[in-house]
Amino acid sequence: MPSLSRYLPILDWGRRYDRSAFTGDAVAAVIVTIMLIPQSLAYALLAGLPPEAGIYASIAPILLYAIFGTSRTLAVGPVAVVSLMTAAAVGEVAASGTAGYVAAALTLAFLSGAMLLALGLLRLGFLANFLSHPVIAGFITASGILIAASQLSHILGIEGEGHTLIEIGAGLVAQLDEINPITVALGVSATAFLFWVRGGLKPLLRRMGLGPRMADIGAKTGPVLAILATTLAVWAFDLGARGVAIVGEVPQSLPPLTLPSFSPELLSQLFVPALLISIIGFVESISVAQTLAAKKRQRIDPDQELIGLGAANMSAAFSGGFPVTGGFSRSVVNYDAGAETPAAGAFTALGLALAALFLTPLIHYLPKATLAATIIVAVLSLVDFSILKRAWRFSRADFAAVSATILLTLLFGVETGVTAGVVTSILVHLYKTSRPHMAVVGRVPGTEHFRNVLRHEVETQPHVLSLRVDESLYFPNARYLEDRLSAYAAEKPELTDVVLMFPAVNEIDLSALESLEAINTRLKDAGIRLHLSEVKGPVMDRLKRSHLLEELTGEVFLSQHEAACRLGSPANLEGTA
Amino acid sequence: MPSLSRYLPILDWGRRYDRSAFTGDAVAAVIVTIMLIPQSLAYALLAGLPPEAGIYASIAPILLYAIFGTSRTLAVGPVAVVSLMTAAAVGEVAASGTAGYVAAALTLAFLSGAMLLALGLLRLGFLANFLSHPVIAGFITASGILIAASQLSHILGIEGEGHTLIEIGAGLVAQLDEINPITVALGVSATAFLFWVRGGLKPLLRRMGLGPRMADIGAKTGPVLAILATTLAVWAFDLGARGVAIVGEVPQSLPPLTLPSFSPELLSQLFVPALLISIIGFVESISVAQTLAAKKRQRIDPDQELIGLGAANMSAAFSGGFPVTGGFSRSVVNYDAGAETPAAGAFTALGLALAALFLTPLIHYLPKATLAATIIVAVLSLVDFSILKRAWRFSRADFAAVSATILLTLLFGVETGVTAGVVTSILVHLYKTSRPHMAVVGRVPGTEHFRNVLRHEVETQPHVLSLRVDESLYFPNARYLEDRLSAYAAEKPELTDVVLMFPAVNEIDLSALESLEAINTRLKDAGIRLHLSEVKGPVMDRLKRSHLLEELTGEVFLSQHEAACRLGSPANLEGTA
Structure with missing residues (x-):
């Protein structure tokens, strides 16, 4: 038994x-x-x-x-x-x-x-x-x-x-x-x-x-x-x-x-x-x-x-x-x-x-x-x-979490102290995940590898923005992605294509899905297409249960290399549109 | 200005x-x-x-x-x-x-x-x-x-x-x-x-x-x-x-x-x-x-x-x-x-x-x-x-979050409703991240690729456990990793080496660090060595600010392939110990 x-x-x-x-x-x-x-x-x-x-x-x-x-x-x-x-x-x-x-x-x-x-x-x-x-x-x-x-x-x-x-x-x-x-x-x-x-x-x-x-x-x-x-x-x-x-x-x-x-x-x-x-x-x-x-x-x-x-x-x-x-x-x-x-x-x-x-x-x-x-x-x-x-x-x-806990426990007693500790660590956690690490990437010359433009000598194209998201997307950070992309779209008038690179996105919740849909619509209004690349299997399964993939103005690429090749020049773009 | x-x-x-x-x-x-x-x-x-x-x-x-x-x-x-x-x-x-x-x-x-x-x-x-x-x-x-x-x-x-x-x-x-x-x-x-x-x-x-x-x-x-x-x-x-x-x-x-x-x-x-x-x-x-x-x-x-x-x-x-x-x-x-x-x-x-x-x-x-x-x-x-x-x-x-919000707003008013919605979504979020996806991986025969043993035909070795963690490690899930590894160590008496594969770990907080230290000590007590592989740059930088790497009973491998080669047979093990 x-x-x-x-x-x-x-x-x-x-x-x-x-x-x-x-x-x-x-x-x-x-x-x-x-x-x-x-x-x-x-x-x-x-x-x-x-x-x-x-x-x-x-x-x-x-x-x-x-x-x-x-x-x-x-x-x-x-x-x-x-x-x-x-x-x-x-x-x-x-x-x-x-x-x-x-x-x-x-x-x-x-x-x-x-x-x-x-x-x-x-x-x-x-x-x-x-x-x-x-x-x-x-x-x-x-x-x-x-x-x-x-x-x-x-x-x-x-x-x-x-x-x-x-x-x-x-x-x-x-x-x-x-x-x-x-x-x-x-x-x-x-x-x-x-x-x-x-x-x-x-x-x-x-x-x-x-x-x-x-x-x-x-x-x-x-x-x-x-x-x-x-x-x-x-x-x-x-x-x-x-x-x-x-x-x-x-x-x-x-x-x-x-x-x-x-x-x-x-x-x-x-x-x-x-x-x-x-x-x-x-x-x-x-x-x-x-x-x-x-x-x-x-x-x-x-x-x-x-x-x-x-x-x-x-x-x-x-x-x-x-x-x-x-x-x-x-x-x-x-x-x-x-x-x-x-x-x-x-x-x-x-x-x-x-x-x-x-x-x-x-x-x-x-x-x-x-x-x-x-x-x-x-x-x-x-x-x-x-x-x-x-x-x-x-x-x-x-x-911050540990010092808040010690101070408040000593000054206001055990219940306040431990509650403050819990609240502080959840707040700190939400704060950190609310601003996930993202990197604009470019191609390492002569390779199929893509790296952060700030850390490496890489090639980029002015009309394509490739952004690697180094965190799962869920409600604490969904809006941040919207904000970042709105900012890029506003700053770069020559932009025609955005590629979101998702190799480290382990999970997408409904808030993030709706943010992606909003991003897709807003970029479309601004004349910019949205693509995805390197989406993990479980995340892709989840996205297939939504309308995002049907409404996506761009494509889903298996690899960032494939995305770069296809979006390589505005001329190619016309071909894929 | x-x-x-x-x-x-x-x-x-x-x-x-x-x-x-x-x-x-x-x-x-x-x-x-x-x-x-x-x-x-x-x-x-x-x-x-x-x-x-x-x-x-x-x-x-x-x-x-x-x-x-x-x-x-x-x-x-x-x-x-x-x-x-x-x-x-x-x-x-x-x-x-x-x-x-x-x-x-x-x-x-x-x-x-x-x-x-x-x-x-x-x-x-x-x-x-x-x-x-x-x-x-x-x-x-x-x-x-x-x-x-x-x-x-x-x-x-x-x-x-x-x-x-x-x-x-x-x-x-x-x-x-x-x-x-x-x-x-x-x-x-x-x-x-x-x-x-x-x-x-x-x-x-x-x-x-x-x-x-x-x-x-x-x-x-x-x-x-x-x-x-x-x-x-x-x-x-x-x-x-x-x-x-x-x-x-x-x-x-x-x-x-x-x-x-x-x-x-x-x-x-x-x-x-x-x-x-x-x-x-x-x-x-x-x-x-x-x-x-x-x-x-x-x-x-x-x-x-x-x-x-x-x-x-x-x-x-x-x-x-x-x-x-x-x-x-x-x-x-x-x-x-x-x-x-x-x-x-x-x-x-x-x-x-x-x-x-x-x-x-x-x-x-x-x-x-x-x-x-x-x-x-x-x-x-x-x-x-x-x-x-x-x-x-x-x-x-x-x-669950949306239906709780609708029901409680209608039945108990706007403040209760929106508070319940916030609390539910944070709880659901913590619940989900508290049980991150992890996969025991093995080598795809004839390649340097490692995949989930449950989804692919792969090769594993009885004395080595390779576990890929598909989520950042922080306090909501630190203890889960401890629990999982305790369970594996208890179930597999022949185990001598555990490799944690971290390609999707974007962040490690102090709770997770202490969990890794506890895991390292507990596995050591059980006669098992702990290794890491494919640790991202920022995570590695953070780990270097702790004592974990000094105390680690095993090694840090750049790739899972390298880990598998080195831990390939118990004989090799002795050589690296």
Whole structure:
């Protein structure tokens, strides 16, 4: 049943599951579980939700993705950028800490899941192409800065607020006198320790005799050490009573069955944020999935990925979670730790379920500052301004899109930023294709080749204009061709023949067809004939479905050489007329 | 001073103005003036404004366009579609017949003029390319139907309302018992007469001995006869007292100096409608201008046209008018009547100013039903469903855009309709370019030519995949190439070399570059080398500004033939590695 296993990839890998795959998957699951516990709590904090929501958001979604997703090693759950976008979107409709906030986060996950499913079932994954690479890179860099800035308040022990750099900064400045020194001490040491873990722990473990892979994995579990140490410190010295914000009571429970709110008002308020979260999440996830799959020559099906992520988000909505997607670092750890199949995800879900049942009392004394430190260290690796340099060197158009995205995200928040990025790149794209490269060509003497008159020494005839169009013709540029030809006709009174050379025209749409018809008519009114040459097969097929070829005042030549020979002198012209 | 005359085309033609041009211009001006008086009154009625606004909107704008515009024969003033859009936009913010309504129309003209000027000065005319030909055709057809429907109430002598087909229809049905039979008699006979004028007057004039041009022009002045006859009938039988709606008191005055409202609330409410009106008006106008200019091999500069239309609309805002643009029928009449230069427009403005001063008392008794008849007969010629058939035959994508535009314009009004058309055509465009044509190619035996393996009998090698990309690579399709190559790598375990053939790749943006880099890395991880062949010069220049060529695991071949020879057998491969 190829069609069923297309929609249920589990039928494919599940049938061939064996002991060796089980061993790899189980080991990976243990390591990923240890890594995910602090990460899940931290991203829940970032999203403005109670800490257990982070663990819940990691359980059902992993299972659902394991059934429907096509990547063998992608690890799904809360990630930094999507959590930030969740906080921004839900913060618009409810106050953090209220039941309405939690319910709105469920609705956001539901909407986002429904959109991803719909995009997948309708095979509309191409919509993600709206987001160009530079826009995503700029958006993620700016988001990393926003996230790190938003976590500073937890490190300082004050109330944070705001979704733009200015709001966050103003909030910090306004409360500077309420800084809690003990929290600062904990937060700064945790941050310093975690930075050292990133750079220094792995070499240390290597020197202690661990193999490179194990040292790498050991270094990834570093955050757990910071959590243990700071939790113990708070418990031992009763720092909670001295103003250190702690996680507090966390229910000891499996993910609860929850129902998102379907109020039409809430759905319409969250529609656009959910769409942006879906697309950003999908783009992030598929790029990780493809990178990992390539290493083992496995196949990722983008439309099926939409279905897998859609199912994962739907399940988050019904199990006390919030929007999720495939995470980069956790997927890499999963892959490096030897995960072979999505069963590794299922085992991770089991591990997290056990943690939710038995470990939650232990995190009562966990200081929020430690979670903030975990987030800051994780997201600063997302910040990478080199995209600005790359874009500047490669093309000014891309530079415009990436700098608009970074600036607007920092100044006006994630939704404005990513929307501006999308709009800018579409505008830039339309602008570029609206002025396609065209070259007046002439014959290279003694050959059958035709080249740009501006770049080569070529022969031309005053009464013939041969114009090579180096772009497909469609509505963004149809009018430009009209304008250019009107200009040529007005400038050259001796002109009797125009040849449009189409070797690089891959497509013609109805707008361009109508432009060609208008050009034909206008040139005819001006006493000039219009010819075509080197038209590609599919384009010719399309033109035959119109009246253009019947009405064309000139001819269609197989080659530009043939056109030049036939139109060689006015005398010949009479013959062909 | 070429730079100054670029922005002031009047300096160019004004310097060479002579008696022959004067004669042509003056004759044309008389004819156009006679035609414009009823048209201006009618379009003011359609826009929901007092009749004199139509005449005012024809005076200053014509003068300003004469100074700044590049077309020699374009006649600027109120036109049907823009008047309908004005009624829809202003109707949202004020009630018809109030001072606020008139003021909002001025603001709309001001905003629209400012936008056109800005687009022209910033050389952003390409934004009009958002509107594809089929979308415009569909929009104009649907607008024609809406306009005709909206005028039915005047023919029936009842109060009309609504901006969608359903609202208009419901309004008519609700007031059926208030129909005024005398108005119906007048309206129906005027409509019938005007339809006859369109088809029958010209042959009659020809039979009466007029030349074809004069007969044509005579037929165009037909509406004046209808106006004279029905006005006389109302006056003679005092039909105004018997319930026939008449134009009534019209001030005898030159265009007044008016100031549009600049309330921020009004400006923000009218922003989107003004943008749509600007773009629709510009697209309509430039297409008429180019068609007429081509007949005399004159040049139209699109960016300067934006400035000309912008100045015209600004002047309408300060002289009691409403949004204007270049009209099709009046421009054709102007051209056919022998206009040589924009001075014809200036003389027309003079004629209309005289009419505003001296003729307005005569139109006191003009029935509104006659104006409605003028509008109905004029706009029904805009209705042309053949675009649906053309689009269906030519491409389903264009058909989707045109049918969405027609349906949504009729059901939800002009703004929703045109926006939906723009969005649909951009989506369709992105969808099409997101899945570019690519062909796996092989060598035609015994030649150096490479063709699609699906269409030709060609030779391939199992360890080499040669893929010809028939489209520029940019963000809408960058990911598709990644997906396709991931799929090939997963399907063909024997693959060692991939050659991307780029003869039709006209452009590569940063997204596509990063996709190529990702493809290179992923193929490398899978033990496959990536090569390029037949890269165009400008694309190669661009790639040299990146690290791709340094990191490429394979080579860049000048021709596919060279690539095939070098990669011919695995043994050769080792040699080049």
